[in-house]
Amino acid sequence: MLSDSPSRLDADWRLFIEGIAMARSPDPKGSGGLSQRQLRVGEQVRHALAQVLQRGGEIRDDLIARTVISVSEVRMSPDLKIATCFITPLGGDADTQAVIKALAANAKFIRGRMAPSLSQMKYMPEFRFRADTSFDNFSKIDALLRSPEVARDLGHHDEEDREADKASGNGDE
Structure with missing residues (x-):
């Protein structure tokens, strides 16, 4: 279940779902x-x-x-x-x-x-x-994204992003 507060994991999940939707409906101008x-x-x-x-x-x-x-x-x-x-x-x-x-x-x-x-x-x-079968695929990917290893890696990237924002002066503070 997605949390109420936006996080990098939730944003990545939304981008992934949008990517799947785009992949299921190919660009009409593209070949095939x-x-x-x-x-x-x-x-x-x-x-x-x-x-x-x-x-x-x-x-x-x-x-x-x-x-x-x-x-x-x-x-x-x-x-x-x-x-x-x-x-x-x-x-x-x-x-x-x-x-x-x-x-x-x-x-x-x-x-x-x-x-x-x-x-x-x-x-x-x-x-x-x-x-x-896309719903089955979504649940498998969701389980992978919510695994402790991926959450740890995403948490590490969140810390790096916050530090980079503070260094560039774009922080929320």
Whole structure:
């Protein structure tokens, strides 16, 4: 858990998370990156999918109905006909692979429910559901950053930064 007082560890953690978010959404101008259109449509599809999943009672699948599902990202293919949806079932008792199979089995129904929200699209995309492992990666990295060795090293750098600020006259005092 992040502390209320800003520290170097918390600032490094925020920068790291921002870096991960930027890495997951590549620069559209870079080679192999997603176009602005792919990013925009992907966000629209993500929003529409989240709304359909929030009203889980419409989907006649017990697993989907009783599981809260987070849609963290939707990546569109260049022709906008395939949407790869990264999902995470929230709550510890849901099996991610079982939820993905249930979503895949109900993909046509979900497409039909999303159609009014995405009526501006020429084609309704085909959905491919994938497990989003970024949360697992975040927790592993958080555990590493909070380890005593890293905290000690960061504390050492904080002392050096304070001494450098005092020497240059930029101190808070």
